[in-house]
Amino acid sequence: MTDTADPIGGIHIVHVDPVERKDSNYIAQIDLAPFGLDGQFEQVWLHDLADGTYALACIPFMAYGLALGDVVRLAADGRVDELVRRCGHRVLRVLLIEDEDATRWAGTVDAAKFCIVSAGLLSEWHGPRFIAVDVPPGAQAGVVFDTMGRIVQDGLGHWEWADALPFTPHPSAV
Structure with missing residues (x-):
């Protein structure tokens, strides 16, 4: 980072x-x-x-x-x-919660990386915990949603869509 x-x-x-x-x-x-x-x-x-x-x-x-x-x-x-x-692209953002169990943590990171690659999607990592995933129109991203959903359900992460709010420039920029 x-x-x-x-x-x-x-x-x-x-x-x-x-x-x-x-x-x-x-x-x-x-x-x-x-x-x-x-x-x-x-x-x-x-x-x-x-x-x-x-x-x-x-x-x-x-x-x-x-x-x-x-x-x-x-x-x-x-x-x-x-x-x-x-x-038309969307951004799925995932924040992984670092686990004290190093093996479980490594498995979570590996699962996140694997599902993105297997879906053929692009991603950028910000440090070891924060992922921004590009979801283009028509993408077959079920494996990503399933895997990230399990990570969130297990209490090992949070996720959100970047378009949950509209883009708003700072008032001084306009």
Whole structure:
């Protein structure tokens, strides 16, 4: 995990290995204050669409209402300030609860990784416990839902959809 504290304040959630990283990408910030995370910012990777808009090249960990491939517009300060168009993808976010039993913990992590790979889905990990899974339209994600559901039922994790709330820019960005 490589979150960084900004010298002028704030914590920046970063994507170490964005799923659609290319030779030429842009990086922007999303102010997470509208989502109850004052003083925190998510650094997202973008593809320039050459018309003043950008497509998300990473799977958002913390920002609500955005997913891989969604088209956004930036404010003058480089922050994401508008969702222009959704691409139809959804983000399933899972927070694993570390178990004191190392064998059980390793099994939980392995099960999470295996179900994502076996479903052919993309994911990004933020440290060893937080997973953002890209669920494109029409994805056959039953194995992921079943496995993550068992993890949650066993008290070893929590999950949510990133579109449970709409994207909302910080008022100062608009």
